[in-house]
Amino acid sequence: MxxxxxxxxxxxxxxxxxxxxxxxxxxxxxxxxxxxxxxxxxxxxxxxxxxxxxxxxxxxxxxxxxxxxxxxxxxxxxxxxxxxxxxxxxxxxVQLLSICLDALDAPSILPFWQAILGYDPIGDDYLTDPARRHPGLDFQRMDEPRPQRNRIHLDIAVPHDQAETRIAAALAAGGHLVSDEHAPKWWTLADAEGNEACIATWVGRD
CATH class of the missing domain: 3.30.1360.20 (Transcriptional coactivator/pterin dehydratase)
Structure with a gap:
């Protein structure tokens, strides 16, 4: 291989x-x-x-x-x-979509989502569709509960040379930038009601 x-x-x-x-x-x-x-x-x-x-x-x-x-x-x-x-x-x-669930203890809840989705685990924090047709489910660690923040958001992996174009379109459509602290790995954006999504690239992940 x-x-x-x-x-x-x-x-x-x-x-x-x-x-x-x-x-x-x-x-x-x-x-x-x-x-x-x-x-x-x-x-x-x-x-x-x-x-x-x-x-x-x-x-x-x-x-x-x-x-x-x-x-x-x-x-x-x-x-x-x-x-x-x-x-x-x-x-x-091209793009790759993942649904992200913030979790305090991912290994303890992953089996539930594995059972209900019929997905396969990759490690203890990610589930993938065995037919590779639907978005993966990514468990992202929280250090403490966030009762006033969405626990589920989307990660959209886009070509590295398309990230700024995609972000600009989202901002023009009424969104706002929440954080670019981790750019160019990812930018966090939100719609007018505060629902979040991340635009991500491979840059900085090697």
Whole structure:
């Protein structure tokens, strides 16, 4: 199996401009003009690899490819296959969504959420959809109860070169910046009623 490398090393490599690291996932989106074009690309990817760390999402207007390992060589081959089919990548279209639950004792409540969702655990603070179709559930540690603060929020991992654009759009739509203390790992924003969400990137996580 391919050695896992850092996001910094992946993005420094040649020939991976179609791809963006999002937490543990590396993603590319290729726009298609029809379902038939998408199936052709998926078929080409299937001839390139049968690695279990590759997932493909096929829609009528595009194909999203996720690599659960930062495999530079495979990313290059998939991009080349798309180029041969005259399909253009749109890196701004990829993102990774997690639902985050603030918890005082994550290991004690994780089994409940695992049972109710039918998810698989990763460590003692994260649950993932075994079919890789739905958002993960991330348990974030609290040091003390916060009765006046939302306990659930969304984390949206976006391409590192799209974070400022996404933040600007949220601010223009009536939101406000709660904190940029941890930027560029993440920025915390909120809507007009104080409901929070985080825009996150891979930068600073290597």
């Amino acid at each position: 391919t050695e896992q490398i850092t996001a910094t090393r992946f993005h420094a490599a040649e020939g991976v401009g179609d791809w963006r690291c999002l937490y543990h996932v590396t993603s590319a989106y290729f726009r298609t003009g029809s379902l038939t074009e998408g199936i052709t690309l998926v078929d080409a990817i299937g001839r390139l690899t049968d690695e279990e760390y590759v997932t493909v999402d096929l829609r009528h207007n595009g194909v999203t490819v996720n690599l659960l390992r930062r495999d530079v060589a495979l990313a290059r081959r998939i991009s080349a296959a798309a180029t041969e089919l005259n399909l253009v990548a749109e890196p701004a279209r």
